[in-house]
Amino acid sequence: MAELRTAVTGDSATAPVVIAGGDRDSRFARRLIIAGATILSVIAVVALLAPLLSPWGETEIDPANTLVGPGGNHLLGTDGNGMDIWSRMLYAARLDLGIALAAVALAVVVGTLLGLVAGYFGGWLDDVLMRVVDIFQSFPTFILALAVAALLGNGTINLIITIAAVNAPAYARLVRAEVRSLRELPFVDAAITSGASSVGVLWRHLLPNSLTPVRVIAPLNCGWAMLTLAGLSFLGLGVSIPDAEWGAMISLGAADVVGGRWWTSVPPGLALLACVLGFSLLGEGLQDRANAKRR
Amino acid sequence: MLSIENLSVLIRRPGRQVAALSDVTFAVRPGEVVGLVGESGGGKSMVARAIVGLLPGGSHATGRVLFDDSDVLRMDDEALAAHRGRGVAICFQNPRGALSPTRTVGKQLVDRLSTHQEMSGARAREAARELFEAVGIRSPQRRLDAYAHELSGGMAQRVMISLATGCAPDLLIADEPTTGLDVTLTREILRQFRHAADTDGRGVLLISHDLASIAEVCDRVVVLYAGTVVESGPAEQVLREPAHPYTRALLRSVPDVGGRPVVATPGAMPLLTQAPHNCPFVTRCAHADDTCAARRPTTEPVAAGAGDWSLACFHPQTRPLDADGSSTSPAPAGAGADPAEPGQKPAILEIDDAHVVYRSRFGSGGHHALRGVTLRLGPGETLGVVGESGCGKSTLARLVMGLVAPTSGTVTVAGQSLVKQPGPRRPRGQALRRARTRVQLVFQDPIGSLSPRRTVGDSIAEPLRAAGLSPAERTARVAAVLDRMELDRSILQRYPHELSGGQAQRIGIARALVGEPDLIVFDEPTSALDVTVQAQILAVIADVAADADRASVFISHDLATVRGFADRVVVLYLGRVVEEGPVDVVFDNPRHPYTRALLGSAPRLGGTTGSDGEAVELVKDLEEADAATGCPLAARCPFVTDRCRAEQQELQSYGESRAACWRVPELPALIGRQAVTP
Numbered sequence: 001m002a003e004l005r006t007a008v009t010g011d012s013a014t015a016p017v018v019i020a021g022g023d024r025d026s027r028f029a030r031r032l033i034i035a036g037a038t039i040l041s042v043i044a045v046v047a048l049l050a051p052l053l054s055p056w057g058e059t060e061i062d063p064a065n066t067l068v069g070p071g072g073n074h075l076l077g078t079d080g081n082g083m084d085i086w087s088r089m090l091y092a093a094r095l096d097l098g099i100a101l102a103a104v105a106l107a108v109v110v111g112t113l114l115g116l117v118a119g120y121f122g123g124w125l126d127d128v129l130m131r132v133v134d135i136f137q138s139f140p141t142f143i144l145a146l147a148v149a150a151l152l153g154n155g156t157i158n159l160i161i162t163i164a165a166v167n168a169p170a171y172a173r174l175v176r177a178e179v180r181s182l183r184e185l186p187f188v189d190a191a192i193t194s195g196a197s198s199v200g201v202l203w204r205h206l207l208p209n210s211l212t213p214v215r216v217i218a219p220l221n222c223g224w225a226m227l228t229l230a231g232l233s234f235l236g237l238g239v240s241i242p243d244a245e246w247g248a249m250i251s252l253g254a255a256d257v258v259g260g261r262w263w264t265s266v267p268p269g270l271a272l273l274a275c276v277l278g279f280s281l282l283g284e285g286l287q288d289r290a291n292a293k294r295r
Numbered sequence: 296m297l298s299i300e301n302l303s304v305l306i307r308r309p310g311r312q313v314a315a316l317s318d319v320t321f322a323v324r325p326g327e328v329v330g331l332v333g334e335s336g337g338g339k340s341m342v343a344r345a346i347v348g349l350l351p352g353g354s355h356a357t358g359r360v361l362f363d364d365s366d367v368l369r370m371d372d373e374a375l376a377a378h379r380g381r382g383v384a385i386c387f388q389n390p391r392g393a394l395s396p397t398r399t400v401g402k403q404l405v406d407r408l409s410t411h412q413e414m415s416g417a418r419a420r421e422a423a424r425e426l427f428e429a430v431g432i433r434s435p436q437r438r439l440d441a442y443a444h445e446l447s448g449g450m451a452q453r454v455m456i457s458l459a460t461g462c463a464p465d466l467l468i469a470d471e472p473t474t475g476l477d478v479t480l481t482r483e484i485l486r487q488f489r490h491a492a493d494t495d496g497r498g499v500l501l502i503s504h505d506l507a508s509i510a511e512v513c514d515r516v517v518v519l520y521a522g523t524v525v526e527s528g529p530a531e532q533v534l535r536e537p538a539h540p541y542t543r544a545l546l547r548s549v550p551d552v553g554g555r556p557v558v559a560t561p562g563a564m565p566l567l568t569q570a571p572h573n574c575p576f577v578t579r580c581a582h583a584d585d586t587c588a589a590r591r592p593t594t595e596p597v598a599a600g601a602g603d604w605s606l607a608c609f610h611p612q613t614r615p616l617d618a619d620g621s622s623t624s625p626a627p628a629g630a631g632a633d634p635a636e637p638g639q640k641p642a643i644l645e646i647d648d649a650h651v652v653y654r655s656r657f658g659s660g661g662h663h664a665l666r667g668v669t670l671r672l673g674p675g676e677t678l679g680v681v682g683e684s685g686c687g688k689s690t691l692a693r694l695v696m697g698l699v700a701p702t703s704g705t706v707t708v709a710g711q712s713l714v715k716q717p718g719p720r721r722p723r724g725q726a727l728r729r730a731r732t733r734v735q736l737v738f739q740d741p742i743g744s745l746s747p748r749r750t751v752g753d754s755i756a757e758p759l760r761a762a763g764l765s766p767a768e769r770t771a772r773v774a775a776v777l778d779r780m781e782l783d784r785s786i787l788q789r790y791p792h793e794l795s796g797g798q799a800q801r802i803g804i805a806r807a808l809v810g811e812p813d814l815i816v817f818d819e820p821t822s823a824l825d826v827t828v829q830a831q832i833l834a835v836i837a838d839v840a841a842d843a844d845r846a847s848v849f850i851s852h853d854l855a856t857v858r859g860f861a862d863r864v865v866v867l868y869l870g871r872v873v874e875e876g877p878v879d880v881v882f883d884n885p886r887h888p889y890t891r892a893l894l895g896s897a898p899r900l901g902g903t904t905g906s907d908g909e910a911v912e913l914v915k916d917l918e919e920a921d922a923a924t925g926c927p928l929a930a931r932c933p934f935v936t937d938r939c940r941a942e943q944q945e946l947q948s949y950g951e952s953r954a955a956c957w958r959v960p961e962l963p964a965l966i967g968r969q970a971v972t973p
Contacts, residue, residue, distance in 0.1 A: 017368045019354040027309070186744040190754075193696050193736050194806065195728035195761025208748035 029288035036219070036282030043275055047093035054087030059242040067256060070263050077263040079253055083242070089268050092244040096275065099156065099239075100225040103163035104218055107225075110164065111171025112214065116202050118172065119179030119210075129172070136169040145228050149237040159238055163225050170221075171214060178210040216290050220283030223276040230272055246272045296498050297323040297346065297383075297466050301358035303570060304341055304522075308353045315341045316522045317570040318358070320594070323466060323498040328489060330530065332506045332545070333519035334825040336564050339502045342519070343468050346500070347383050348375045363465070380411045384459035388471040390451035394443035400454045401439025404461055411462040426457040430487050448684075449480040456487050466498040467491055473508065477683035477852065478896040479913055485512045504826060506542075507549050508898040510534045515603070518542050521564055521575035524594065528604030538597050538604075538611040540580045546616055548830035550855035552882060552897045557859060559830040563795055574608070582610040641710070643813050643846040644672040644695060644734075649704035651690050651870075664690040666870040666927075667704070672814070677840045677847040679861030679878060681854050681893070687870040688850045692818040695848065696736050708734045709813045728761040735807035737836075739819040741799035745791035751802050752787030758810035776805045780835065797828035804835060815839065816848045821856060833859060854897050858882055866890050869927040873944075876952020886954035888962065889913075889928050911966060926956065934958055934965050 046053060055075070056062070066082040068074055076085040118129040136144065145166045152158040182188060183206070191205045230247025232238035239245035241252060246268040253264025304316040316338045323329045331339050344350050345360050348367050360367040362382055370378060387393040395403055401423055408419040420439070427435035430453040443451060452472060459467055469488060473481040485501075489512040492499045503509045506516065513530040518539065526539035537543045544560040562579035574580070574587040592607040651665040665687045672678050682688050693699040694706055697713025705718045711730045712719035722730050735758065738744035745754050752773060759769045777784065780801040791799060800820060807815050817836060821829040837860045840847040851857050857864055857878070864881050866874040866889065874887040885891045891911040913931040925940040926932070932939065936958075944955040958965070 015357075017354075017356045019350045019352055019356070186738045186740050187746045189693075189696070189698055190736070190738060190744045190803075190806070191746065191757060192698065193731055193734070194757035194810075195732040196757060197728060197761075200760070204749065204753075205746045209746065 026289060026292045029285045029292060032281050032285030032288065034285075036278045036280070036285055039274055039278030040282065043093055043271075043278065044097065046090055047097055050087075050090040050094060054084070054090045056084035056087040058088060058091040058244050059083065060087070067261055067264070069261070076267050077261075079249070079264050080256060081242070085249075085263055085267055088244040088249060089246070089271055092246045092249060092268060093271065093275075095156075095239060095243065095245050096226055096229060096272070099159055099163070099229050100222050103160045103225050103229075104167065104222050106160060106164035107167035107221070108171055108214060108218055111168035111173075112175045112207070112211070114168070114172040115175025115177075116179055116206060116210070119176035120183060120198070120202055120206060122180075126176075130176070133169040133172050136166070137173075141166050141224075142228065142231060145232060146235070146237060149232050154237070154240055156239070159229065159232070162232070163228050166228070167221055167225065170217070174213050174217065175210050178213060179206050182206055182209055212290065216283065216286045218283075219279050219286060223279030223283070226272065226276055226279070296325050296363060297500070298361040299342070299345075299358070300361065302342070302345060302360060303357045304338075304345065304350060305355045305569070306351060306353050307355060312568050314522055314567040314569050314571075315354075316345070317567070319519070319522070319524055321517045321524060321527055323500055325465065325498050326492050326496040327514045328492045328499040328501060328512055330506070330509045330513035330516040331500055331502045331519065332504065332509070332516055334504055334545075334564055334827060336521070336566065337519040338522040339504075339519055340470055341522075343385060343470050343500070343502060346466070346468060347379055347385055380407065380462045380464065382464060383466045383468060384462060384464040386452070386455045386459045386467070386469040386472050388474055390455040391443050391446070391448065393455060394451060394458075396443050399440050399442055400446070401441075404439075404454075404458055407458060407461050423457075423461070426461050427454070430454075430457045430460075431483065432457075448476055449484065452476065452480075452484050453487070456484070456491075460491055460495070460497070463495070464497065466500065468500045468502070470502045471504065472501070474504070478854075479683065479892055481508060482511075482896050485509060488512060505549065505898075506534065506545055507551075511898065518545070521567055521571065523571065523575055523607065525576065525608065526606040528597065528606075532604055536613065536615050538613065539576075539606045539608050540582055540610070540612060541576045543612060543616060544579070545826055548826045550830075550833065550853070550859050552855045552858060552894060554858055554879075554882070557830045557833055559834045560827045561831065563797060563828060564825075582612070584609075642671045642673050643709055644670065644848070645705075645707050646670040646694070647705045649694060649701040649706055651687075651694060651699055652702040664870055665694065665701075668867075668870075668872055670865065670872075672846045672848065674813070674846055675843045676863070677849060677861045679857035679864035680848060680850040680867060681852065681857050681864060682867035683852060683893075685869070686867040688852070688867055689818060690870075691867070692736060692816050692848070692850055695814070695816050696734060697731060725761075725763075732758045732761050732810045733812050734814040734816065735810065735812045737800070737803050737807050737815065737817045737820045740823055741796055741803050741820075742791050742794065744803055745794075745799060747791055749790075750787060751789050751791070751794070754791075755787075755802060755806045755809055757806060758812075762810060772809055773805075776809045779808070780805045795828075796824045797831060800824060800828075800832050801835065804832075804839060808839060812845065814846045814848070816850065818850045819852065820849075822852065829856075836860070854882070854893060866893070871927055871955065872946060873928070873956070874952060874954040875946060876950075880951045884950070884952075886949045886952060886959045886962070887928075887956045888932050888934060888958075890954070891962075891966070928956075934962065 060083065062078060062082045062084065065074065065078050067080055068078050070077045074084050074086065076089070078084055114129055118126040145162055148162045148165050149159070152162060188201060188205060191201045229238055230250070233245045233247030234251040239248050241248060249268040250265045256264040299322070300320055302316055302319045306313045306315050319342060331342060333339055345356065346367060348370060350356055356368050362378065367378060394400060401420070404423040404426065405419040408414045408422055409416070414422060423439060424435045427438055432438050432450065432453050446454060467488065473484050476484060488499045488501055491497050501509050501513060510516065510530050515528060516530045516533050517527040518525050518541065520541045526533060526537065526542045533542060537546060547558040548560065550557050560579055565575060567575065571591055573589060573591055577583045577587045580587065586609050592609050594605050594607045597604045597606055597611060647669055649665055649668050653662040653664055668691065680688055680691060690699065694701060695708065700714035700716055705716050706714065707719055712721045713731060715721055721727065745751070755773050755776065756769045759772060774784065782798070782801055786798065794802065820836060821832050824832060833856060840849065840860050849857055849861055861878045863876065864878045865872050866887065868889050874881060874885065874890045881890065882894065885894050888911045892913045895911060911933065914933055925942055926944045929935050929939045938957070944957065946953040946955045949959050
């Protein structure tokens with residue numbers, strides 16, 4: 001990057017004065033996005049290729065070798081049931097990524113629809129929808145997730161619904177705010193006076209334009225969703241043994257870690273960390289880029 | 296005092312490079328007002344930034360910006376801090392945005408005085424009060440405790456000027472100080488700058504896109520085009536006999552209240568990536584030849600003994616401005632058409648005693664935007680609507696479009712009602728959507744009125760969707776309207792942010808036209824455009840408005856643009872029609888004091904303003920006025936009597952026009968007396 005030079009020589013009139021800066025933000029944002037995307041692609045590839053990369057099956061038990069340390073037949077050792085940590089960690093990536101992405105997708109769809117309708121029509125509809133959103137948002141997210149998960153019971157679909165339910169209100173609010181400010185812009189009046197129906201205005205004009213902040217928040221949200229999922233599983237309300245899931249694995253190994261057998265919980269913990277970090281970097285990068293563009 | 300020598304600024308960012316300024320040379324002397332004019336992208340603001348040492352990141356600057364013999368470009372931070380404030384002060388275009396919203400304006404001024412002038416608190420406050428008084432702020436003591444949002448635009452700009460002059464800078468820079476202000480205020484604000492130069496001997500650099508409006512107060516003007524100085528010289532000479540083809544194009548693009556036709560110059564300013572090797576105006580210039588395309592003209596004096604009048608052109612023009620162009624210009628569209636006779640054909644637009652009140656969401660208050668407007672418009676007619684900001688122009692547009700319902704009274708377009716109102720029933724569903732497409736709006740903000748994530752083709756076809764046309768028919772209609780707007784087909788796939796303002800406005804007009812509506816409302820369609828582009832768009836609009844079977848409403852704060860092609864004109868003031876009549880009658884023989892004031896404030900070429908000696912000067916800024924009872928103008932009118940304050944004024948016929956003022960017959964005498972004893 002060019003340095004700010006204060007020329008002092010007698011020949012100063014001919015030397016160009018260079019003002020530094022101007023592009024730092026966007027370059028930094030690009031690096032964040034690349035870093036996040038790289039981490040996530042590695043994890044995604046590993047998840048897809050799990051059957052090829054794992055020497056043991058997801059729930060395959062090696063009864064002779066329970067709680068053995070890393071090395072030998074078991075790259076990262078086994079847990080108390082004799083299941084291979086490395087293999088389960090790879091398989092768990094499928095479930096964790098899958099549930100988190102599906103839940104966020106569902107949250108985005110539901111939240112966006114609610115936000116669009118509430119923001120565009122206003123009035124009593126807006127009041128009712130937003131009060132419901134208020135109720136959801138007045139509980140700490142994780143407590144709410146616990147309650148919903150306990151209500152719905154276990155199962156992959158139920159987990160997706162639970163995590164979507166706690167995240168959708170934020171999108172509803174975000175999109176509603178966006179729609180309310182977009183609605184005041186001339187292009188919406190232009191659409192109305194051109195004879196567009198309400199559905200047309202919402203679908204063809206407001207929806208595409210209100211998704212910008214959603215695109216920034218959704219990746220960050222995937223990280224949170226993953227943590228919620230792992231937390232629920234850790235507490236026994238999410239994915240249950242023997243299905244492989246990082247939070248459940250950490251929970252299963254928690255007792256053994258105390259006994260010095262770190263390999264039961266630390267590897268899935270690191271995998272979870274990497275994944276959440278990937279989503280955070282990507283989200284931050286997208287946010288910075290959006291801000292840089294706005295300026 | 297300020298001497299800029301061969302200043303070039305190249306801005307390098309990843310992926311793009313812009314030659315913002317190329318070899319700019321000019322000077323400002325003490326006590327002199329220099330106007331820096333040109334269109335956006337010409338480098339005006341970059342010059343201002345260079346002078347205060349605020350070049351943007353990625354700039355590579357060569358040349359010198361000498362201020363009292365030290366080079367601003369090469370100052371260290373400490374010297375720069377002293378230079379800003381005491382040496383140079385700047386007034387920004389958006390004064391309310393440039394003032395801190397959380398501190399009172401008095402505090403902000405006192406801060407500056409105590410920092411730069413080392414005044415003590417009480418003395419600074421006293422000085423602040425005097426400064427406010429000096430820039431024409433009434434009851435300055437009270438205004439010191441006001442926050443920025445409590446001030447009107449004109450008042451905020453006055454505060455800005457007092458902030459800038461407060462530290463007694465040697466040079467005052469004003470970046471578009473009057474853009475966004477109403478005509479009656481513009482002159483008053485510009486006079487403040489002249490005053491600063493005359494009484495305190497400051498240098499003033501006045502930056503503007505509008506040569507005609509600032510010419511009155513400038514000693515010299517410098518014309519920028521694509522980062523180069525194309526012409527500079529004494530304001531009077533440059534304005535009367537501009538020698539550079541670009542300066543001439545600039546001046547002829549501005550509509551004039553006197554009715555002089557606008558001459559459009561095709562093309563747009565190029566965005567240069569490196570310093571030009573030829574004349575940057577070559578592609579748009581009628582006099583260009585091979586020399587212009589091959590070499591860049593050097594800056595030479597226009598003639599021996601012409602003072603410091605110089606220009607960069609191989610073909611200097613010598614005729615006075617009015618002589619050329621008039622033969623090539625199209626006749627004003629409205630004038631040529633048969634005067635439409637309302638009553639014979641069914642009216643397209645009928646507004647009957649419409650009031651619009653915007654309810655405030657909290658509490659019981661409300662804003663009374665329109666107070667009893669009655670209008671009738673037949674096919675082929677073009678109605679001009681003029682007035683200052685806040686007069687209800689935009690509300691009238693929204694009312695006609697069916698975007699806002701009248702609180703009382705009725706509005707119908709082609710016999711149909713677009714809003715829920717007493718009387719005529721509103722159609723529903725598909726029928727309502729079709730009815731809506733019969734009246735179309737062309738917006739003030741051309742790019743903002745296009746959906747950012749839809750292609751241009753999609754936007755133009757929008758009205759055709761409601762009409763239920765097949766995709767093939769839509770394509771054909773869009774293609775036809777695109778040809779009329781002289782746009783290339785390739786533009787259909789583009790997105791709004793890829794368009795220039797002029798292109799976007801052509802798209803906006805195309806969208807309005809494509810469904811062949813009965814009525815088109817133009818809501819300030821050119822106020823966001825550059826001067827030469829404005830002239831191009833006005834030509835397009837004049838053509839569209841001349842269509843015989845369609846009515847048009849042209850809304851503008853700029854009287855001159857309305858004169859170009861309206862048949863009739865209404866003057867709005869605080870939601871009421873104060874004068875109405877045939878356009879030439881109202882402009883040549885205004886009746887209402889407000890119309891007289893508006894016309895008197897409008898800039899005219901040649902440096903004179905208005906109908907001399909007959910101009911009415913309003914006594915206060917608009918937002919200080921209160922229109923609860925009586926004549927709305929009572930608080931600002933110099934001829935106000937008790938009867939004006941008490942009595943509601945109705946439109947009465949005076950000759951061919953109608954005005955809402957009972958003193959019209961006495962006015963000529965009163966104005967004459969005012970001129971003698973100011």
